[in-house]
Amino acid sequence: MALLEIKDLYAGIDGKEILRGLDLSVDAGEVHAIMGPNGSGKSTLANVLAGRPRYEVTRGSVVYDGKNLLELPAEERAREGVFLAMQYPVEIPGVNNIYFLKAALNAMKKHRGEEELDAMEFLQLAREKMKLVELDEAFMNRSVNEGFSGGEKKRNEIFQMAVLDPKLAILDETDSGLDIDALRIVAEGVNALKNEKHAVLVITHYQRLLTYLVPDYVHVLSGGRIVKSGGKELAHELEAKGYDWIENEVAVAQ
Amino acid sequence: MSIAVKEFEWPTPRLEEWRYTNLAAIAGTKWRDDERSLSDFDTTATLAGRAAVELLFVNGRLVKQSGDDTPLIRRSAAPSPGGRRMAGDTDIPLPPGEGGAKRRVRGEFESALAILNAMHTAGGARINVPSGTIVEGFIHLLFVGDGDGIWSHPRNVVDVGANAQVTIVETYVGNGRYYTNPVTEIVAGEGAVIDHTIVVCDSLEAYHTGSLTIRQGRSSSVTARNISIGGALVRNDVNVILDGEGASLVLDGLFTPAGSQHIDNHTVIDHARPHCTSVELYKGVLDGSGRGIFDGRIIVRPGAQKTSSRQSNHNLLLSETAIVDSKPTLEIHNDDVKCNHGSTIGQLNEEALFYLRARGIGEAEARNLLVLAFASELVDRIKVEPVREQVGRALFRQMPERLPERRSNKGEITR
Numbered sequence A: 001m002a003l004l005e006i007k008d009l010y011a012g013i014d015g016k017e018i019l020r021g022l023d024l025s026v027d028a029g030e031v032h033a034i035m036g037p038n039g040s041g042k043s044t045l046a047n048v049l050a051g052r053p054r055y056e057v058t059r060g061s062v063v064y065d066g067k068n069l070l071e072l073p074a075e076e077r078a079r080e081g082v083f084l085a086m087q088y089p090v091e092i093p094g095v096n097n098i099y100f101l102k103a104a105l106n107a108m109k110k111h112r113g114e115e116e117l118d119a120m121e122f123l124q125l126a127r128e129k130m131k132l133v134e135l136d137e138a139f140m141n142r143s144v145n146e147g148f149s150g151g152e153k154k155r156n157e158i159f160q161m162a163v164l165d166p167k168l169a170i171l172d173e174t175d176s177g178l179d180i181d182a183l184r185i186v187a188e189g190v191n192a193l194k195n196e197k198h199a200v201l202v203i204t205h206y207q208r209l210l211t212y213l214v215p216d217y218v219h220v221l222s223g224g225r226i227v228k229s230g231g232k233e234l235a236h237e238l239e240a241k242g243y244d245w246i247e248n249e250v251a252v253a254q
Numbered sequence B: 001m002s003i004a005v006k007e008f009e010w011p012t013p014r015l016e017e018w019r020y021t022n023l024a025a026i027a028g029t030k031w032r033d034d035e036r037s038l039s040d041f042d043t044t045a046t047l048a049g050r051a052a053v054e055l056l057f058v059n060g061r062l063v064k065q066s067g068d069d070t071p072l073i074r075r076s077a078a079p080s081p082g083g084r085r086m087a088g089d090t091d092i093p094l095p096p097g098e099g100g101a102k103r104r105v106r107g108e109f110e111s112a113l114a115i116l117n118a119m120h121t122a123g124g125a126r127i128n129v130p131s132g133t134i135v136e137g138f139i140h141l142l143f144v145g146d147g148d149g150i151w152s153h154p155r156n157v158v159d160v161g162a163n164a165q166v167t168i169v170e171t172y173v174g175n176g177r178y179y180t181n182p183v184t185e186i187v188a189g190e191g192a193v194i195d196h197t198i199v200v201c202d203s204l205e206a207y208h209t210g211s212l213t214i215r216q217g218r219s220s221s222v223t224a225r226n227i228s229i230g231g232a233l234v235r236n237d238v239n240v241i242l243d244g245e246g247a248s249l250v251l252d253g254l255f256t257p258a259g260s261q262h263i264d265n266h267t268v269i270d271h272a273r274p275h276c277t278s279v280e281l282y283k284g285v286l287d288g289s290g291r292g293i294f295d296g297r298i299i300v301r302p303g304a305q306k307t308s309s310r311q312s313n314h315n316l317l318l319s320e321t322a323i324v325d326s327k328p329t330l331e332i333h334n335d336d337v338k339c340n341h342g343s344t345i346g347q348l349n350e351e352a353l354f355y356l357r358a359r360g361i362g363e364a365e366a367r368n369l370l371v372l373a374f375a376s377e378l379v380d381r382i383k384v385e386p387v388r389e390q391v392g393r394a395l396f397r398q399m400p401e402r403l404p405e406r407r408s409n410k411g412e413i414t415r
Helices: A042-050 A074-079 A097-111 A119-132 A137-141 A150-164 A180-193 A233-241 A244-253 B098-109 B112-120 B350-357 B363-379 B385-398
Strands: A004-013 A016-026 A031-035 A055-064 A082-085 A092-096 A168-172 A199-204 A217-222 A225-230 B053-058 B061-067 B073-076 B124-129 B139-146 B155-160 B165-175 B183-188 B193-200 B207-216 B221-228 B233-242 B248-255 B262-271 B277-286 B291-300 B307-317 B323-332 B337-346
Touching (some): A004 A042, A016 A042, A016 A055, A042 A055, A042 A082, A042 A168, A074 A082, A092 B350, A092 B363, A097 A137, A097 A150, A097 B363, A119 A137, A119 A150, A119 A180, A168 A180, A180 A199, A217 A233, A217 A244, A233 A244, B112 B207, B124 B139, B155 B165, B165 B385, B183 B193, B193 B233, B207 B221, B221 B233, B221 B363, B248 B291, B262 B277, B277 B291, B277 B323, B291 B337, B307 B323, B363 B385
Parallel strands (some): A031 A217, A082 A168, A168 A199, B053 B139, B124 B155, B155 B183, B207 B233, B221 B248, B233 B262, B248 B277, B262 B291, B277 B307, B291 B323
Antiparallel strands (some): A004 A055, B053 B061
């Protein structure tokens, strides 16, 4: 059974329907890229999977690791191994980065019935993962994302992902606003996480991240549903021809 | 006790300064003094051993002094206000008008509740720091209210000489439905450095009306803070007069009414001389049907050119039934000044809440984390570590949704 099985998903926000019959199946060990023009529903998909309040599912099902994902509150999803790298990581003044991440990791360990890490064990793990995303240790003693540059915020997301070691990582436009070095660091962080037990869902507008983070499958989202799926070469085709090409093709087919 | 004072009258909400706070419940109670003579008293709020000196008062009477045997401190006698200059007095008149009238009233004998204090006080702490003396560590004045129907009126007088330095903490705790009405007067001499903290952690049935008056001399530097967490009804009056050139003041406040608590903060910062600086920050965290008030006045007198003053009040509303009134006021009688003030009232940031939950932190814990983060700006500035810890624990106990106790023996990383 697939790790993530989305069937006929209809969802939206504030009464506006955005996803309209989305189907997607992701197996452990796979990297899937979801591409599409602005407004096609990419971020809605990410937020619905992570359980962000205000998003409403009106139809369809999402089964994750054998569980009805949509029934779980956001924190339960996270503890079950779903991780959303946010498009716009929020700044949280007064909440220490390292304290926050330790609390998060220990919440997951507790959920899994594992021994929680003490401060020393946690610091050791954090230091190791920080190197991966080339984040300076000084960041860790600052407030969550406070005063971070755009690139630092995105690297912090990947750092958190590396520490929390999710089964399903969803990257919501993590590449937006990144220079080429940051892009490479982010991609390397994700590549380091990849193994046969994990799956990654990369949501992006552009092909460039996929140069470093090679997907097994590429899906094109348009009008709230997946209109075309293929291998990594589909990303190159989209880059060359733009999204109009797909949309025209879909229009002709319909 | 024979003190020539005006007839005492309880302030009523008809007075502008009391419009949000009704003292009827206090005025309508027949309070009595504690007649016991205690030789000892146990309280978990003690910092004996950590403080340089601790004075423990129970219901206004000194029970125990621990720490250094110092001539700096003695139990103060009842005041003789007739001839003594008050900490809030200055020779510089305000221009006629509302502010001037208020100042005259205050100059006579401070507020009504300070009169009540003078009528009934059994003394308090008298701290004299001679010129040039630097007091190591901190002085802890611990006031315990104990028992229903008992009132007390501690009166503390602090004189800090030129270039002397001292850190003083006043803690108010207790059990039952009692009433504490303390007055503290501080005079900071030229170049004196004072760090003064008041922690109001009274019982949730208790009443507390406190008055703090500070007169700052030339180039003195004072940090004063009020942390109000406990008490059924709390009123904090803080009056600071910057009465010497180049004096600087940091005035911090944190108030966290929950349940049906009522906490009213009135502050007046009076810039009477040139080249003085004041920075005031008060934060309110309001939950349940809690009621909070911040009324802060900054006065800049005609001669106080080159005044720099910043005043802010930020409030976090955690429930739909909590209420906060924020009233920052600037009265500037001078053109050559740099003054600003601001006030905000908001709720928990939903984006931040989701961010924490999306990382596996439960909703209750995430809310508490954000509340503590809001308060931490002020808590972290408490330099006295054991007091900072006590305040942290008190805030933690008051959190709307209880968290499992944190283990401290595993080297917890601080917030």
